[in-house]
Amino acid sequence: MSKTTIRKRIAVVAVSALTAGILSVVSTPAANANIFESTNADPTASKLNVAVGTNTGAAVVTTFAAGSNSSANLRSKGLLYKDASSTTAQTATALTGGALVLYSSAAAATNIAYVASGGSFAASPTTVGGETVTSEYSADLKTLLVGSATDHAVVWNVPSTAGTYTISAYLSSDAANIAGITDITDGTLFGVITVTAVASSAGGTAVAAYGTCVTDDTSGAITSTADDTDVVTNGNPWYIKYILRDAYLAPLSSGNLVATATNGALISIGSGTQSAGTGSTVVAYGTGAAGSSYDAVRVDQPTSGAPLTTTVTITYNGATVCTKTVTIRGAADKMIIGSVGSVKIGGSTANANWLADGTNRDGHYTITLQDSAGNTVLPSSETEFSADSASLTTTVTALAVDNGDIATSTSSSTAAWNYSVGKFTCGPVAGTSKVTLKHTSASTGKIITAAFDARCAGNAYTYTASFDKASYTQGEIATLTVKFLDSKGNAANSQTALGASEMILPMMTFVSATGAASALAKADGTKAYTLTVGTTSGMTAGTYSGIIDFTGLTAVAATKQTVTYKVGTGSTDVAFTEVLKSVVALIASINKQIQALQKLILKR
Secondary structure (H helix, E strand, O other), X not given: OOHHHHHHHHHHHHHHHHHHOOOOOOOOOOOOOOOOOEOOOOOOEOOOEEOOEOOOOOOOEOOOOOOOOOOOOOXXXXXXXXXXXXXXXXXXXXXXXXXXXXXEEOOOOOEEEEEEOOOEEOOOOEEHHHOOOEEEEOOOOOEEEEEOOOOEEEEEXXXXXXXXXXXXXXXXXXXXXOOOOOOHHHOEEEEEEEEEEEOOOOOOOOOHHHOEEEEEOOOOOOOOOOOOOOOEOOOOOEEEEEEOOOOOOOOOOOEEEEEEEOOOOXXXXXXXXXXXXXXXXXXXXXXXXXXXXXXXXXXXXXXXXXXXXXXXXXXXXXXXXXXXXXXXXXXXXXXXXXXXXEEEOOOOOOOHHHXXXXXXXXXXXXXXXXXXXXXXXXXXXXXXXXXXXXXOXXXXXXXXXXXXXXXXXXXXXXXXXXXXXXXXXXXXXXEEEEEEEEEEOOOOOOEEEEEEEEXXXXXXXXXXXXXXXOEEEOOOEEEEEEEEEOOOOOEOXXXXXXXXXXXXXXXXXXXXXXXXXXXXXXXXXXXXXXXXXXXXXXXXXXXXXXXXEEHHHHOOOOOOXXXXXXXXXXXXXXXXXXHHHHHHHHHHHHHHHHHHHHHHHHHO
């Protein structure tokens, strides 16, 4: 066997163990179905092993080999499946009439015994180097005692009747514990195999539930059983990697592999590094085993720059074995500007409290790039953004995106980094100007633009305050809006802190925090506060006046604002005197009706 072949076989077994946690052998309805090139484990003390090596012959092989792995030549017959365990929870599947070669190792003078619920043990256990061991069988050949056992192998014949059988193994370093065939269970149980005997193999047909199929944004071998959660950007491929197995978790023989993709996606089928495909259907002939020539499908966009969402379906001999839907994002097609603030005249100073998105970026507006399908697209650097110089005026003189302020993630768990942050520079005069930001893709050269209104104003100088209603009922929500103006009467900018405040509003309780010196106005120069009508100690209906004092402003030019409002309990209770008055009036009305009725009777 060549070194290349050995490496391939080791890779197959390694990936099988990674993805399924088992050791499997291929199954075909042959005299000996165990043709998958598995490797027998070394004999180990207190471990019960089953020979899983390839056997293309018609009989078992019980001859030990020389060298470090003396069990390398051992072969079972008709073995369809064997898990990776070698202790007391083993499972196997074999053809009826087959035979399993069991082997183990023990110190000198150790007795080992095997007990089966069915089938029979064959005569003459074999040993490494041909050492002589004693053996004793029960009359029905279901129990075998191997005395003074070292490395040895025994054969268990699978019953001719389909069903489930168990094989248990016991050992004792003290021959007195297992002195003979009748006291085997006095030893220590160290191995149990549950064997399912079947009349014919269910192998050779792909079973999707037993295979592995995952998406990955890089080529190469499968390294995880979970789909890749990364985002594939414009011009890069997806890979759909698979390992096909049958009902016994075993690899398959070569068959027809067909992959198809929707929405015109270009696909190719191969292994490792692949070239992009030329169509949406591709056909190959292979096993679909890990490390084989065809164990992955590459997916590419049919049109450069256009986003793609496609569903790829892979079949083996007509049976669907894998279906995956993947998205490749396109080039930036539109730009969305949001959270636009107003800036102090004569500069471009920003305040991180304006965006307050947890990133500590101190920009005046946000920039979100999207492809034509609405998927978020990331810029490669801040240099892709620039101002449309034709839109700049003496009011707004520049637009910029600083290094470190660009979007770096499209993950919903870090949504704040889905957008970039920009700034604009104001001239010496307050006003509003519609400006245009450009994005030029470094990879495609495509230019997209977005226009927005940028406002420049001075710092807060004076203010007014008002409630959204003139009267409230206990339990209602009230909104207090404070409008800040600069020294020229324009709405103040949103980047300069308003300073500390004191607010006294009887019979109301603040929900919004007040008094924060770092608070900012909205882009229109206003700041709103939310209150509930009523207090924890109750409420007295009436008309009240409150005081709104931004102390830093009133110390210079502003005037404390008084807001007047009415509050009520909303009670529908009627006073007792009112009820009594109504009852008296009702009685008087009834008396008048009685008198009128009496007069009518007397006339008759």
